[in-house]
Amino acid sequence: MKKFLEVAGFLLALFGAAGVVRELTDGSFRLLGVTRYLTENVGFLEGRELFANIVIAVLGVVLMIVSDRVPKPS
DSSP: OOHHHHHHHHHHHHHHHHHHHHHHHTOOOOOOOOOOOHHHHSSSTTTTTHHHHHHHHHHHHHHHHHHSSSSOOO
């Protein structure tokens, strides 16, 4: 479970950071737009793509921190 949380947290942080870079460069890096599908297809996130990507990156970092607190199986 610990390894799963670490990998999921890393991927979320990576995708969030890539989304932030993509939004700040006005979509120049299309391959970095993994979270584009989430931010463009959810109605209430329209116009708030940068904020949504920052939240995704922060959630990934939080998940990696939480994974350190999960006890290792014996």
